[in-house]
Amino acid sequence: MPNPVLVEVTRGNLVESRHTGAVAVVDADGATVLALGDVAAPAFPRSAIKAMQALVLVESGAADRYGFGDEELALACASHSGEPAHVTGVERMLRAAGLDASALVCGTHWPLHQPSAQALARAGGTASPLHNNCSGKHAGFLCAACAMRIAAGGYEEPGHPVQREVKAVLEDLGGAAIPDERLGIDGCSVPNWAMPLTDLARAFARFATGRGLAAQRAAAAQRLRAACAAKPWFMAGTGRFDTELMQHFGVRVFTKGGAEGVHCGALPELGYGIAVKCDDGHGRAAEVMTAAAIARLSRLEARDRDFLGRFVRPTLRNWKGTMVGSVRATEALDATPSGSARA
Amino acid sequence: MPNPVLVEVTRGNLVESRHTGAVAVVDADGATVLALGDVAAPAFPRSAIKAMQALVLVESGAADRYGFGDEELALACASHSGEPAHVTGVERMLRAAGLDASALVCGTHWPLHQPSAQALARAGGTASPLHNNCSGKHAGFLCAACAMRIAAGGYEEPGHPVQREVKAVLEDLGGAAIPDERLGIDGCSVPNWAMPLTDLARAFARFATGRGLAAQRAAAAQRLRAACAAKPWFMAGTGRFDTELMQHFGVRVFTKGGAEGVHCGALPELGYGIAVKCDDGHGRAAEVMTAAAIARLSRLEARDRDFLGRFVRPTLRNWKGTMVGSVRATEALDATPSGSARA
Numbered sequence: 001m002p003n004p005v006l007v008e009v010t011r012g013n014l015v016e017s018r019h020t021g022a023v024a025v026v027d028a029d030g031a032t033v034l035a036l037g038d039v040a041a042p043a044f045p046r047s048a049i050k051a052m053q054a055l056v057l058v059e060s061g062a063a064d065r066y067g068f069g070d071e072e073l074a075l076a077c078a079s080h081s082g083e084p085a086h087v088t089g090v091e092r093m094l095r096a097a098g099l100d101a102s103a104l105v106c107g108t109h110w111p112l113h114q115p116s117a118q119a120l121a122r123a124g125g126t127a128s129p130l131h132n133n134c135s136g137k138h139a140g141f142l143c144a145a146c147a148m149r150i151a152a153g154g155y156e157e158p159g160h161p162v163q164r165e166v167k168a169v170l171e172d173l174g175g176a177a178i179p180d181e182r183l184g185i186d187g188c189s190v191p192n193w194a195m196p197l198t199d200l201a202r203a204f205a206r207f208a209t210g211r212g213l214a215a216q217r218a219a220a221a222q223r224l225r226a227a228c229a230a231k232p233w234f235m236a237g238t239g240r241f242d243t244e245l246m247q248h249f250g251v252r253v254f255t256k257g258g259a260e261g262v263h264c265g266a267l268p269e270l271g272y273g274i275a276v277k278c279d280d281g282h283g284r285a286a287e288v289m290t291a292a293a294i295a296r297l298s299r300l301e302a303r304d305r306d307f308l309g310r311f312v313r314p315t316l317r318n319w320k321g322t323m324v325g326s327v328r329a330t331e332a333l334d335a336t337p338s339g340s341a342r343a
Numbered sequence: 344m345p346n347p348v349l350v351e352v353t354r355g356n357l358v359e360s361r362h363t364g365a366v367a368v369v370d371a372d373g374a375t376v377l378a379l380g381d382v383a384a385p386a387f388p389r390s391a392i393k394a395m396q397a398l399v400l401v402e403s404g405a406a407d408r409y410g411f412g413d414e415e416l417a418l419a420c421a422s423h424s425g426e427p428a429h430v431t432g433v434e435r436m437l438r439a440a441g442l443d444a445s446a447l448v449c450g451t452h453w454p455l456h457q458p459s460a461q462a463l464a465r466a467g468g469t470a471s472p473l474h475n476n477c478s479g480k481h482a483g484f485l486c487a488a489c490a491m492r493i494a495a496g497g498y499e500e501p502g503h504p505v506q507r508e509v510k511a512v513l514e515d516l517g518g519a520a521i522p523d524e525r526l527g528i529d530g531c532s533v534p535n536w537a538m539p540l541t542d543l544a545r546a547f548a549r550f551a552t553g554r555g556l557a558a559q560r561a562a563a564a565q566r567l568r569a570a571c572a573a574k575p576w577f578m579a580g581t582g583r584f585d586t587e588l589m590q591h592f593g594v595r596v597f598t599k600g601g602a603e604g605v606h607c608g609a610l611p612e613l614g615y616g617i618a619v620k621c622d623d624g625h626g627r628a629a630e631v632m633t634a635a636a637i638a639r640l641s642r643l644e645a646r647d648r649d650f651l652g653r654f655v656r657p658t659l660r661n662w663k664g665t666m667v668g669s670v671r672a673t674e675a676l677d678a679t680p681s682g683s684a685r686a
Binding site for chain 1: 345352356360361362363387451453457461462524528529530531532604621623624663665667
């Protein structure tokens, strides 16, 4: 059975586009709180699990050894926009381990933040691997390898000890072995393993609560969540969904998007993990699905509902600023008996 | 019944994302050649119908009065990338009618072509309405109004004579009245009316063949098609799907994409019009659907099949250039009894 339509895009009086998808909300014991669509199908989590990949940075002792604070830890969890302070932060991480940008294998793209890209060009500069949205994660892998006193070269190979440790972390958090054949290569060249949405959601519930984790891992997760809540701009950037949500909610909400319509998150107070996959890979819909799931499940105050409203039902404006339509969660998703999202 | 999955996106051994959609191929008499999915549902054609909007430019006498050649006519049909020769071409069109960029109401965005955007910033410039991908269409509307000796101001209003004439053209070509309530406002602020895919496909069949059209309209359509075939770079830009297809096929294939996953086209030799809508609005899938429909229906030589292969099944590479997956037409779409697409 196809997944349900969870998000609609309107223009004028008509629905112009539709997004199907699946949403899993699970607690740390693996009990299902909400399941829409096929939540058992494996999905590549892509960048949504960067905070879990960053556990290796903390658990290896690298974060302590190199004196990393909230900004560096948030950058290790980031899909950043390549704004100047993102770039200098990643440079600082690399320098702490005696490295520079030449060690990064993430590849090069221009800053996602258009004013920063324009300013870079205006200054006669050009894009480098530091501007790649994944450069903080890569710096984290490199620092972990250095602290583990193993060769950093080849850190992107699935068989490198850092990546083997990442896979073990994901299996521990998700509560299930991940077959090797579920391997894909991510946009930034590191391995990514497809996981059922329920396992991904459970992984986030455990990441958010520490339940069932070894004490050291639970403490590392807590430290990373606190860093992201303290410095959410370093996890994404100006105007970005994850930054705006975490700036508003602080430690009450954790969210992180990935490519191809994956979005994950957690509601630590409730002990819930969230994993969303928009079937067609569209990020605009994955964000609405995530915001709607939070609105549906959280105990929200009026100001929280007001804030979330523009993410559950974003307005579409054209190049002149005229309102031409909206993106909105469907009733299948936005069932709000408590009236949270549309109150 | 939901529309079928027509395009899959793979990574490693798995399908990562899926696109459903509808494809209509119709001849000039309205006979269905191919129908996949719900081809009766109205879809906003968006920029896919720019060549039809440009009929008003030619039929009003403006193209002759202002001495427009193939480049200017292709720009009037274009969603251009904002490369330097696109911008100077649109300036030339406006100047011919005694106007300048201040008359454009399309709004401003930076060039879609990233090297051009970077060069603009590097030179200390900034984006203007001329860089908007729709500026050539808007220049066409303005020139038509001037040639018609009516006020050009408000040319974006649904009630302006130029837009009323555009609607009449679409009804004539599509063979059906379009209810006023199917109005939407496009990204560039002009009206856009939703039409069933079958009517859109028929409109392109008639645009491509002239069948059933008044002689003057058939001649104007022929002139616009010839201009786009002669100067396909001016219809889109460097590396763009429509430009590459028309550079290869010349007058044998006409294609034009629009926002939100609409793509239209025609195979004039066969007398077929094509209209595609990807349900979720993703252009990558609409392009694959269009290429696959052309591959399925055309009489192709070996070099045409080789050329089309990379559009029916584009390779996905990451920032390092590593092949990580592909986008591919499913069997529902890519049924090639003649072995055309995958031979």
